[in-house]
Amino acid sequence: MLHVDLDQFVAAVEVLRRPELRGRPVVVGGDGDPTKRGVVSTASYAARAYGVHSGLPLRTAARRCPDAVFLPVDREACDAASSEVMATLREFDAVVQVLGWDEAFLAVEGDDPEATAGEIRGRVREATGLECTVGIGGNKLQAKLASGLGKPAGVLRLTGEDWFEVLGERPTDALWGIGPKTAKRLTAMGVDTVTQLAAADPHDLAERFGPTTGPWLVRLARGQDDSPVVGTPHVARSRSRETTYQHDLDDWDEVQRQVLYLAQRVASDVAAERRPAIRIVVKVRYAPFATRTHGRALPAPSTEVKAIQQAALAALAQFAEQRPVRLLGVRAEFAR
DNA sequence: TCTGGGGTCCTAGGACCC
DNA sequence: TCTGGGGTCCTAGGACCC
Numbered sequence: 001m002l003h004v005d006l007d008q009f010v011a012a013v014e015v016l017r018r019p020e021l022r023g024r025p026v027v028v029g030g031d032g033d034p035t036k037r038g039v040v041s042t043a044s045y046a047a048r049a050y051g052v053h054s055g056l057p058l059r060t061a062a063r064r065c066p067d068a069v070f071l072p073v074d075r076e077a078c079d080a081a082s083s084e085v086m087a088t089l090r091e092f093d094a095v096v097q098v099l100g101w102d103e104a105f106l107a108v109e110g111d112d113p114e115a116t117a118g119e120i121r122g123r124v125r126e127a128t129g130l131e132c133t134v135g136i137g138g139n140k141l142q143a144k145l146a147s148g149l150g151k152p153a154g155v156l157r158l159t160g161e162d163w164f165e166v167l168g169e170r171p172t173d174a175l176w177g178i179g180p181k182t183a184k185r186l187t188a189m190g191v192d193t194v195t196q197l198a199a200a201d202p203h204d205l206a207e208r209f210g211p212t213t214g215p216w217l218v219r220l221a222r223g224q225d226d227s228p229v230v231g232t233p234h235v236a237r238s239r240s241r242e243t244t245y246q247h248d249l250d251d252w253d254e255v256q257r258q259v260l261y262l263a264q265r266v267a268s269d270v271a272a273e274r275r276p277a278i279r280i281v282v283k284v285r286y287a288p289f290a291t292r293t294h295g296r297a298l299p300a301p302s303t304e305v306k307a308i309q310q311a312a313l314a315a316l317a318q319f320a321e322q323r324p325v326r327l328l329g330v331r332a333e334f335a336r
Numbered sequence: 337t338c339t340g341g342g343g344t345c346c347t348a349g350g351a352c353c354c
Numbered sequence: 355t356c357t358g359g360g361g362t363c364c365t366a367g368g369a370c371c372c
Contacts, residue, residue: 029340030340035337037338037339037340038340039339039340039341040340041340041341041372054372055339055340056338056339057337057338057339057340058340059337059338060337060338060339062337063337073340073341099371099372100342100343100371100372101372102372103372176370176371177369177370177371178370179369179370179371180369180370181368181369181370182369182370209346209347210346210347210348211347212345212346212347213345213346213347213369236343237343237344237345238342238343238344239342239343240341240342240343241341241342242340242341242342243340243341244339244340244341279365281365281366288338288339289338289339291367292366292367293365293366293367294365294366295364295365295366297364327340327341329341329342331342331343
């Protein structure tokens, strides 16, 4: 099992077009203006040396690394580069599962995965000029963790044998699927490391985290994962559009107009999908950051702009509080 | 000078039914 | 003057990932 992960993908796409940026701190995110609201999508390794990383507010990034070049995300260029990479991966004799722009799993047979990994790195570089890291593992979880540890421009193997040697003493949020909230809850139970989580009682965790999540956490810590590599194209469950406003909206009529606009954009996405939506959900983030959602089922499955806008307005009407708004979102759900 | 945009999955609680 | 126990569906919220 291989996991291919492009190095600093969104920043690398910009460097490809502007070679003079190579080696420089490049920060991509928002609309490229670090004085506005927005976060870092990808920082080049030179920028990461200043403590700039994905998810960091752009304004903070500008303070930490004032000499960085700030750029907006060029979606079309990233789409194109990603397609080229994935087409290159599909030339190999393997089932390929794409995850977003810059990642893929490859289920490959063969007794020399390091050689295959090296070949993948070479072919991707040749075809696109982009560097990637390849993780090798006995399952998707191991391969995914391996690519993260092997970055940048490397090949690393992580197996059941060396799993605890490499990860055992690390905090639980080193695992794929455990974030800061879950790590904190685990710490409160006296579980700090991967080894400790692996030794936890699944029934005990089921009571605290639910019947699915609890036992899954233990399997995660043990490096166990039997999920298959799925090569069939991804079918979206939902489509959404959202906007964070540079200035909070304090006029509810304006909020209604913005929801209608977002609903119209979602409707055109839904129409392009050629699958009717069954439910519309409106998301409101009140200043400073409290987020609420309300939804409304469509009277009948539909791709119609009017029906989707009407459902969005009905969903908006369920919000009791008309306080200043920072963010609005509209999501359409498809039938399962 | 806080905290994007686009997704997925799971949980918990209430409604409803038998 | 008390009201069980399941099962299922729907909704809102939480957490996580890229």
